Amino acid sequence: MLTLYQFNSCPFCWKVRSLLNYANQPYETVDVNPMEMKGLEFTDHKKVPVLTDGDKVIVESATIVDYINDNYAHASKDAESKTWTDWVDQTLIHYLTPLIHPNLTTSWRNFGQIMQTEQYPWYKAILIRLGGSIVMPMVAKRLKKKYTIQDAEAEYLSAINHWASNGLAGKSFYGGDRPDFVDCSVFGVLRSGDKLGVVKTAKNSNADFAAWYDRCYPIMSR
Ligand SMILES: N[C@@H](CCC(=O)N[C@@H](CS)C(=O)NCC(=O)O)C(=O)O
Numbered sequence: 001m002l003t004l005y006q007f008n009s010c011p012f013c014w015k016v017r018s019l020l021n022y023a024n025q026p027y028e029t030v031d032v033n034p035m036e037m038k039g040l041e042f043t044d045h046k047k048v049p050v051l052t053d054g055d056k057v058i059v060e061s062a063t064i065v066d067y068i069n070d071n072y073a074h075a076s077k078d079a080e081s082k083t084w085t086d087w088v089d090q091t092l093i094h095y096l097t098p099l100i101h102p103n104l105t106t107s108w109r110n111f112g113q114i115m116q117t118e119q120y121p122w123y124k125a126i127l128i129r130l131g132g133s134i135v136m137p138m139v140a141k142r143l144k145k146k147y148t149i150q151d152a153e154a155e156y157l158s159a160i161n162h163w164a165s166n167g168l169a170g171k172s173f174y175g176g177d178r179p180d181f182v183d184c185s186v187f188g189v190l191r192s193g194d195k196l197g198v199v200k201t202a203k204n205s206n207a208d209f210a211a212w213y214d215r216c217y218p219i220m221s222r
Pocket of ligand 1: 007009010011012037046047048049059060061062
């Protein structure tokens with residue numbers, strides 16, 4: 001059995017889930033407690049996602065999706081796939097935290113939504129919501145500095161336009177008539193922020209993106 005150790009709002013984790021869902025591969029999820037990373041005692045790697053496949057422990061989302069694809073999903077890739085998956089990991093993903101946690105008020109509201117989908121006892125949920133909405137705006141500030149993001153929303157929408165114009169380029173999916181490895185990667189990171197405003201913002205700004213996202217959803221989200 002495959003087990004994914006995750007946070008439900010983690011873009012790296014959703015990248016993995018979207019590929020597993022695409023492959024119709026059964027798996028179970030374990031929500032790791034972000035305050036103490038409880039649940040990951042069996043590995044020295046203290047970040048999610050972590051995937052176990054029987055006795056095997058696989059860490060780092062890029063390695064995990066390659067492992068899933070080689071062993072289970074067999075989604076197609078083309079010569080440009082790596083350029084796009086690198087763009088997802090090195091550019092697109094960095095806009096999410098500044099958009100979802102720009103300040104304490106928005107972060108608190110979004111954590112309310114996030115906690116609805118996580119499996120914690122109520123007292124832990126309150127601690128995580130409070131701690132998270134204090135810490136995450138600081139993380140967002142640090143990320144903006146590190147990746148020289150000035151206007152997170154404008155730059156994010158420009159990235160969405162880049163994906164729609166140059167990735168989809170008039171096709172139903174990046175993969176053509178069927179989604180492929182790259183579609184799962186782009187969809188996955190955005191799916192993590194589905195109820196947190198980022199998908200709505202992108203859909204409102206780009207109709208081709210909106211249609212693509214809605215085509216992917218029943219295939220990759222579960
Ligand atoms: N390079 C890693 C990044 C994973 C990552 O940053 N995960 C975050 C959650 S979105 C995490 O586990 N943070 C907890 C921590 O750093 O203590 C990957 O691609 O798997």
